[in-house]
Amino acid sequence: MDLPVFHLDFLGNRFLIAMIAVLHVIINHAMAVGAIPLIALMEWWGKKTGERRWDDLAYQILTVCFVITTTFGALTGVGIWFSTSLVNPYAIGSMIRVFFWAWFAEWIIFVSEVVLILLYYLLWKRWQGEWKRYHIALGGVLALTSWLTMAIIVAILGYMMDVGNWTHEKSIATAILNPIYLPQLAFRTPLAMMTAGFFSLFLTYFFTRKEDPFQSAAARWISLWSLGWAPLCLAGGIWYWKAVPDSMVGNLAVALGTQAFEGRYNVILDILLVSFLLALVTLLWSAVKPSRMPRFVLIIPFAVAIVSLGYFERVREFIRKPYVISGYMYANGIRVDDYPLLNQNGVLPYALYADAKEVTEENHLQAGKEVFLIACTRCHTTNGVNGILARLETMYGSDRWDRDTVLMYLKGMHNVRPYMPPFPGNNAELGALVDYLFSLRAYPAPIKGAQTADGSSIRAEKTYDDNTRG
């Protein structure tokens, strides 16, 4: 409430984060955490067997990984930070105050990771012969640092999700000891390894020729790598699923689909399992009969991996609702502790950039809009992704919109929709919000964020008043 509100009214703020984060996770898992150990192992295998082409293939795969991780990989990592601190500055700001040293350690390891991958890639051709074993060892150290950066971030992610005791302890120890940490890591690690296998398999068919028997040998080798990790991945997945605290399991059905899919939750779980099996079959095929493998089939496991990673992140993000920091701060960025005061006096008196400080007959639509910006826009847009009008439409159709009904709903929504935070303001503001929503329905004007030229601070363009009140 003390910051100008950044808002994307079509894309939605959460979708912005999701796009960047999922891209980052795919690159990070498939081309760094999982790929580096695979590449170093392949390099070692080439040295052991004396077959030069293992080395060449490993270098080619590394080239692709190097180019992508040092561009979009690194930048989407920064992008997660940029986007989350734009969308949920209070959450990120609070967490950095508590996890400063974890983040600092993460950064140091991150710097080593970058230095090591530069050395590993740029010295590949230079460290030959006698030096080869040092180069392979370099790959091993790099693999370890890549995994460590992930291990630290997962601790922070796990902490946000677990009920834990943020309010009392606020320390990194509780993050690592939280009950979701190890299961999540146990799932992500083999998932990254498997996905890296898919990606490398895909590349192998491009870098080698079909007539060449080496293609079969390499495809089999990589398929076995992924198959080896598959049981661990499944076991980790089950452990993770079970470790999610009971209080959050209630939301899982919604987390996996959208609200409309709530009832089809089992179907989606089945689809995920079937995809997993499909990926396994593809792997077995390429392990047993690599020469009969058409290239395009390899799209399947890779696509499956991408979809699963996306879903995994969606589940992880969703199950911590209605909080952004469990038990401490709601998804709207308002602390649980702030509620008694705000419910009593309203959010507007404490909203630094709000034009309306109090709801009056004249300003009620402007006030409602400002309340909407403060309380709703972290997750909802007006008419875009997760648009508020569409949400209300599913409940009230086109004919049952009634001021008191909507008001009643907003007042108690957290009781029936456990992923929704309670409304933070007072009754007058709730009324203004409903008035605004009705005016929005009559004239769906998008709401502009502080980053736009005419949306200085929280203020946006004048609200359309069409006397739809009551």
Add this chain to the structure above:
Amino acid sequence: MESLSTLPIPKDIPLPLPVESYNLQISIIFLFLLHILFVNLMVGGSLFVVVLEWMGIQKPAYDRLARRIAETITVNKSLAVVLGVGPLLVINVLYTIHFYTANALTGVAWLMVVPVVAIAFLLGYAHKYTWDRLAHQKGLHIAIGAGAALLFLIVPLIFLANINLMLFPSRWTQVGGWVSALAIPNVIPRYLHFLLGSVAVAGLFFAGYFTVREFPEDQIDQLLDRPKVRQMFYSIALAATAANFLAGPLLLFTLPAEGLSWKLAGIISCGVVLAFIVILILWKEIIVPQQTSATRFYWMAALLTGTVVLMATGRHVYRESAISQHRLAMAGETLAYTSMVGIANWRISQGLEMEEGGGARSPGEKVFDNVCAVCHALDKRLVGPPLTEIAQTYPNDVAGIIKWVKNPGRKRADYPQMPAITLTESQHQAVAQYILDLVSGKGQEEEKEGE
């Protein structure tokens, strides 16, 4: 300076700093310098590459030189990014609210840093790895390099606008978007100062780089031997440093008065003196190239580092004094607010807040009002069906209602799915009974009316 009362005074995040503010301040100066060093080499380097490759069309030796410089960018650009994360972390802690305010106001440009830098890096790779393949399409090849350089030139403008806006709360209610943040008068001089600094630092670096590193014979010719290359880069460094003697004062004069102080003036003057000595040594190196010495190079590197440290310290001192009053006011607001929050919570814990709607309500009625009434009314459809219909489906069947409520299915296609409701067993019992009573109560009233 505007009076404090007209400025927006936000509340801070009510959590303590993880580290002493003083330590954070020292670390931000050094972490930032480390980052900016590689940014300088990346930006300056990519500018040199474009110009030298273009000059290489006439004289192939320059093309080879450009290629050597392009190779260094692979390392420098990656270190520039990764070393930027550390200072970003410290800024997040030390200037939380100021920084996030500026971020939000320049949000779109701020996000664009991500794709712009990623694409600049990809162009850099494309440029480096197609040097031979595009040898006969020089125009295209130079254009790729120039594309990367151009993007590198844009990114600092985004950072500068943001980090500058954060210092001036008086602008926060006027600015909306990156372009308007650029319009604060000191931004462009600051950018100019930075660019010249980049060229100077990169010039000095490459003078040393091509002196220290082995330079295979096949990569040079008589027209461009080692002393010549060194002399060229020394000249570039000299010109850029000298030009900063103009850009520097311009920046100083356009700085809003908020953070100016004698302390700042002292620190900057020391930096200027060191820079002046660097210029004198550079001059000597250029006019008498045969007497060049490695010792003098290291001296210059050390002195220029000194200048940069002093300038960075000066900037930090400015930053701190620009927002110190504002920060104090913020601390006051934060304290006042947290006390109010504390009192409100205390009143709740003491049961002093009367429950809204008051009066003696039965447990069933309370649950109904808070939970069920969100979607159900007595005799009309809200989200779900009216209670009258429910009572028809479950006549006197409390257990049936509870079973459904705990695990609802979906009976009607044109109704949204009902969520499962978790209550205590006695609450379930009470509210189901309340629903049935309410409906039958209504029935009785109607009968009475009919009589």
